[in-house]
Amino acid sequence: MDGVTAVQSRITEIQQRFVLGTKTTSSSNWASAATTAGLSGTGTDYATASAGTASEQGVVSEAMKYLGVPYQWGGTDPSKGLDCSGFTQLVYRNLGIDLPRTASQQATAGQPVASLADARPGDLVCFDYSSSRPGVDHVGIYIGNGQMIAAPQEGETVKVQSVGNPTVIRRVLPAQAAAPSTASGAALAGVPYANLFTSAAARYGVDPSLLAAVASQESGFNSQAVSPAGAQGLMQFMPSTAKGLGVNSFDPASSIDGAARYLSSLTQQFGSTPLALAAYNAGPGAVRQYGGIPPYTETQNYVRSVLSKAEAYR
Numbered sequence: 538m539d540g541v542t543a544v545q546s547r548i549t550e551i552q553q554r555f556v557l558g559t560k561t562t563s564s565s566n567w568a569s570a571a572t573t574a575g576l577s578g579t580g581t582d583y584a585t586a587s588a589g590t591a592s593e594q595g596v597v598s599e600a601m602k603y604l605g606v607p608y609q610w611g612g613t614d615p616s617k618g619l620d621c622s623g624f625t626q627l628v629y630r631n632l633g634i635d636l637p638r639t640a641s642q643q644a645t646a647g648q649p650v651a652s653l654a655d656a657r658p659g660d661l662v663c664f665d666y667s668s669s670r671p672g673v674d675h676v677g678i679y680i681g682n683g684q685m686i687a688a689p690q691e692g693e694t695v696k697v698q699s700v701g702n703p704t705v706i707r708r709v710l711p712a713q714a715a716a717p718s719t720a721s722g723a724a725l726a727g728v729p730y731a732n733l734f735t736s737a738a739a740r741y742g743v744d745p746s747l748l749a750a751v752a753s754q755e756s757g758f759n760s761q762a763v764s765p766a767g768a769q770g771l772m773q774f775m776p777s778t779a780k781g782l783g784v785n786s787f788d789p790a791s792s793i794d795g796a797a798r799y800l801s802s803l804t805q806q807f808g809s810t811p812l813a814l815a816a817y818n819a820g821p822g823a824v825r826q827y828g829g830i831p832p833y834t835e836t837q838n839y840v841r842s843v844l845s846k847a848e849a850y851r
Contacts (some may be wrong), residue, residue, distance in 0.1 A: 593657055594658065594747075594847065594848065596632060596658065596710065597680050600628045600678045600686045601686065601840065603627070604837060605694050605695065606619050606694060607619075607693075607694050608620060608694060612688075619695060622636075622639050622643055624687070625677070640674055645707070646661070646709050647661070647707045647710075648709075649705070649707060649708075650706035657679070658810070659709075661708075662676065663675070663703055664701075664704050675687070679706070681808045681812065682829075683808075684812070684830075686698075698829070728749050728758075730758065730793060731749070733793045734746075737796075737797035740797065741801040742801055746847045746850035746851045749850050750846035750849075751817065753846055755771070755772055756770065756771050770787045772792045772796040774786045779795065783795070803817060806821065807821075812830065818839040819833060823836075
């Protein structure tokens with residue numbers, strides 16, 4: 538089992554004990570589940586999948602590992618609980634970027650972003666919610682399309698929610714990592730159908746590593762796979778979807794081309810890679826219905842796993 542798979546397996550083991558996004562998860566239960574899964578909160582267990590990588594998708598992927606962790610004021614250990622700035626500090630530390638401890642201090646890190654329209658996935662979104670004292674008192678991580686991941690408040694868990702109107706937006710990623718990925722075919726050396734992923738990605742402006750990750754997640758690179766639900770081929774298209782895209786699901790070149798077109802369309806429609814993946818898995822209607830990643834365990838895990846695999850292929 539590789540490092541990415543190990544991390545995903547252990548995170549999933551914890552999260553299966555809880556309903557993601559609910560307000561009823563207790564810190565004691567979370568700590569017990571984390572201990573059972575062997576997660577101590579000391580750092581290395583959480584950093585394996587994307588340590589040293591500071592791309593936009595890398596930040597989002599790292600942040601999504603902590604969905605369902607209970608909020609705890611002053612919390613910096615995910616096996617016990619996280620507060621808002623403890624969460625953002627942990628995510629970036631795992632990616633090799635040091636942030637100050639408090640939300641008000643993080644609101645001065647990196648470079649300013651003029652407006653939400655200019656925000657990129659991975660940016661810090663900061664808020665001044667307290668009328669009794671001036672200054673930023675809450676922070677989250679922007680994931681695109683008006684959504685962020687944050688540790689909201691006592692009684693809640695780390696979750697995806699609407700970003701609203703941030704007071705301050707800061708970009709802490711290195712400038713060269715803020716642009717959309719243009720990974721070359723060399724990064725996919727040894728991956729089945731690498732040349733097809735690379736050429737299709739270039740045609741439709743998507744990341745070839747992401748296409749490879751979807752194929753790995755969907756079919757294990759089996760071009761003749763058929764799921765119990767009837768999804769077919771390398772990229773697991775339902776027959777009706779394949780027909781609408783003009784795709785031959787069992788032809789790898791056609792299937793990959795269709796997936797690249799579809800993911801490009803979904804990304805433009807929803808404004809971020811995580812939401813595009815959620816729509817690929819659960820359908821665009823579900824993403825529109827919930828205004829973000831649907832609260833389905835399968836879809837939450839699917840998005841996390843594909844993003845982690847994509848990071849591993851880069």
